[in-house]
Amino acid sequence: MRVLSLLTICFLWLSVSGVKAEKIDYFFGSEIVFDPKIPSPQEFLGYEIGSRVTEHSRVNSYYEKLAELSGRTSLVEIGRTHENRKIYVLIVSSADNIKNLERIKDTRKKVRQGERVTGPLVVFLGNTVHGNETSSAEAALLSAYYFVAAQNDFVKKQLEEGIYFIDPVRNPDGQERFASWVNANSSVNFYNTSSIDREHTEIWPRGRGNHYWFDLNRDWVNIVHPESKARVSLYQDWLPHVQADHHEMGTNSTFFFEPTDPDGNESRFVPQSTYKLNRLFADHFARALDKIGSFYYTKESYDNKNPNFGSTYPDYNGGVGILFEQGSSRGLRQESNNGLVTLEHTVRNQLVTSIATVDAAHANKDGLYDLQKEFFNPARSGKEASKSYIIGDNYDISRLHKFVKLLLDHKLEVYENANDVTIDNVKYEKGKSYVIPVGQPNSALVGIIFDDKKDYADASKLGYGAGFSVAYSTGLSFAISTPSRGAKVETLPQKAVDNLQQSEYAYLVDFRDSKSQHLLLRLLEEGVLLTTASKPFSINTNNGARDFSYGTLLIPVANQSIPSAELFAKLKKLSEQEEVDLIPISTGFSVKGVDLGSSAFRKIDKPKVLVVTGEGVTSTEAGEVWHLFDQVLKYPLVRVESNVFGRADLQQFNRIVLVSGDYSFLNPEGIENLKNWIKNGGTLITINRASQWAISNKIGFERRVEANESDEKQRTGSIPTSIFQTKVKLEHPLAFGLTSAYLPVVREGFSFISSSEVGNVVAAFTDDPLLNGYISTNQLQSLKGSVSLAVNSFGRGNIVLFADNPLFRGSWDGTSRTFINAILFGGGTSARY
Incomplete structure (x- = not known):
C-alpha cells in the first residue's frame, strides 16, 4: 500500500479547501x-x-x-x-x-x-x-x-x-x-x-x-x-x-x-x-x-x-x-x-x-x-363591518360544504344561518346556508373571496387578472345582507345518508346534489341499468309526495342483470360510499308530471373517454381534464398524444375531449376521420380555443354563418381574467342538476361565438354579463348574447362546445357540472332538447 507523505497530504488539502473557499466566496463573500x-x-x-x-x-x-x-x-x-x-x-x-x-x-x-x-x-x-x-x-x-x-x-x-x-x-x-x-x-x-x-x-x-x-x-x-x-x-x-x-x-x-x-x-x-x-x-x-x-x-x-x-x-x-x-x-x-x-x-x-x-x-x-x-382589527372593514355574506344551496349540500371547508382552511369565521331568509327571490334555508361576516379579523380575505369589483378604468394596469371571486366559482347563490347568525362553525357536520330501504320496484336519485354525478359513474361501472328524466315530476315516496327535477336518476329493479337483493346491497354500499341518498319507490304512477315508464326517461350509456394531449395542446387544460377524472371522479380516462391520435382506433371511445390547442397535427384526412366518428354516434367535447378551431374547420357546424369583417376584428383579443354571467336552459341535459338559471363563467382571453354559428344554444351571456373584473366597451357589446355553451347534432352523434374553460384551475365547481354532464349524457344532448 502506497503511503502519501505529510507534505503531499497538506498540499492536497490546501488545494481542495482552496477550491471550496473560492466557490463559497462567490456566493457569500469571504467575510x-x-x-x-x-x-x-x-x-x-x-x-x-x-x-x-x-x-x-x-x-x-x-x-x-x-x-x-x-x-x-x-x-x-x-x-x-x-x-x-x-x-x-x-x-x-x-x-x-x-x-x-x-x-x-x-x-x-x-x-x-x-x-x-x-x-x-x-x-x-x-x-x-x-x-x-x-x-x-x-x-x-x-x-x-x-x-x-x-x-x-x-x-x-x-x-x-x-x-x-x-x-x-x-x-x-x-x-x-x-x-x-x-x-x-x-x-x-x-x-x-x-x-x-x-x-x-x-x-x-x-x-x-x-x-x-x-x-x-x-x-x-x-x-x-x-x-x-x-x-x-x-x-x-x-x-x-x-x-x-x-x-x-x-x-x-x-x-x-x-x-x-x-x-x-x-x-x-x-x-x-x-x-x-x-x-x-x-x-x-x-x-x-x-x-x-x-x-x-x-x-x-x-x-x-x-x-x-x-x-x-x-x-x-x-x-x-x-x-x-x-x-x-x-x-x-x-x-x-x-x-x-x-x-x-x-x-x-x-x-x-x-x-x-x-x-x-x-x-x-x-x-x-x-x-x-x-x-387583524375587525374594525378595519369600516362601515361594511356590520354586514355579512350569506351563501347556500337547498339541494347541493356537497358543494356548499366544500366551499365552507375552504373558508375554514383559511381560518375565516363562518356561522350557521339561524333563520330561513329570502333575498332577491332566493331562499336561504336554515341548515342549508351559512353566514360569513365582513367584520372579522381577516376581512381582506373575505373581501377578495366575495369580490364583485368591475369598475376598473384601464386594462393595461391590471396585470394577469381582475376577477378573483372564489364565491362565483362555486356556482352557489350568495348575497350581502345582515342575516341572523347561528352557532360558529368549527367543523362541518358529517353528511348523513338516509338508511336505504329495499324496493321491489325502483329507486330514484335527486340529481341536484353534485355527488350524484359521482354515484352515476359508479353505477355505470357496476353495470347497473338506469335512466335519467328529461322532465320534472312528483311521486309518492315513503315520506310522502316529493318533487323531482330535470336529470333525476331512475334505477328500475326489473330488467337488471342481478337479482333484487344483490342490487339493493350494491346500491346501499354505493350510496354510503358516495354520500348520496337513494329513494325507494313502490309505484310508477306520478302525482304530477311524467310517469316512470314515460319515454321522458332515457337510458344512460357508460362513457368511454379520450382526451388529446401532447405538443400543440395546452398542458394546463389537458391536466385539468386528467385531474378531474383521476382525483375527483375517479373514473378511467385515456390520454392520447397528439402524434399518436391519427393512428388511434377511435371506435373504442364514445367521448373525445379537445382542449385549447392548434391541432395542426390533424391533416384534412384526420379531420374527416373525426367527423365520421361523430356521425357514427360519438360525442366530441371542445373547450375554449378548441371550440373556435372546430367551428373554423366546420366540425359539426356545417351551417356556420360567416361573421362580417367588423365582427372578425372583435372576435379575438385579450382581457385580464374576469367573471361573467350566463343564462342556462335548465331543461337541457348539459344543465341537469343546476338549480339556478344563472351560471357564472370565467375567461382569461376574449373571443366570442355568435349563436348563428352553432346549433342549440344551452347557455348564453346575458345583456349585462360582467360580474367581477374588466372588459372593454367594444368587447362587451360583442359578448352580450353570445354563446357560452352549445350542442349540435351531427349525423348520429353530437358536438358539445364550451366557449370558455369549465374546469378552470380545477376550482370552478359550477361550470364543471356542465362538463361532467357532457361526459355523462353526451350521446343524448342533441338539438331536439
Missing part, C-alpha cells in the same frame, strides 16, 4: 465564517452548485443531513405530492427558539385576535413553485447552509430574533421532471448555450406544472392540490410576517423585485402599510444586488392583487409578500441579449435577495408588528 462540522452543499452533493440541476430527492437528503447535525434546525414534513414526494420545510433559528417552537406558535394565535405580538420574526422563504424555475431551489441549498452553519455574530443575532422557514421546492414533481430533462440533455465536455439547443427546450408538458400540469402559483386560495393544502395549513398556523416567493422569467430579462407598478396593482382590501413596507424592503434588495454587480428593475410589471399568488397571498393575511423574478438560464448556461446567463449567476441573485429579505425584516420589525395588529 462569512462557517462551522467546519457542517458540510456545504458542494461537499455533500459532490459537485459545485450550478454545474448541474439538483434533483428534489437530493435537496431533501441535504436538508435531512443539516437537521441531523445542527441544533439550529427542525425539519418538518408538511405533506406529500401526488407522486408521493416528501414536502420538507427546514425551520432554522437559535437552539432555544427551536426547542420552544410550539410555545411560540401558540403565542402567535394572539395575532388573529388583534394583539400586537412581538417576539421572534417569522419569515417564510419559498422557492420553485414552478418546477422549471430551479435557480431558487439551488439557492435554497445555500441559504440553508448559511443560516445553519454561519458563525458570524450578526447571523447568530438574527437567529435569536427570528425563525426562518426555508421551503426549498414548492413543486417537487415538476422540479424533478425538469432536473431529469436538463441533466439528461446537458453535454459532458462543453456547455450548450444556444437557446434552441435541446437542453433549453423541454418537451411537453415541461416542468412548470405539478403532476397534473397545474400551475401551483394559482392555487393559494383555491387549495386544490396537496402541495397547496400543506403550505396553506403551515402558513395559517404561523401567520408569518414576511413571505418571499422566488421565480424565474425569460432569459433576456435581468432581475425583478417588488414594488410592482402601484397604478392598478394595489388591492383596496390591503392596508397601505403593506405597500409602504414593500417599498422599504426594496432598498435592501437593491443594495444586495448592487454589491455583486447584478442588474435589476422594479415598478414596471407583475400582478400584485391576485390572492392565489405566493407573493400576494401574504398581503391578504397580514404579512408582506415579495415577488422575485430572475432571468432564467433554463439549463446550465444560455446566451441572452445581456450576455451569457449562467446557472451560478442566477443562483447567486436568488441567494443574496433571500438573505436580504431576512435583513429587511429585521430592519423593519416594528413596522411588521404594527402591520399585523392593524390588519
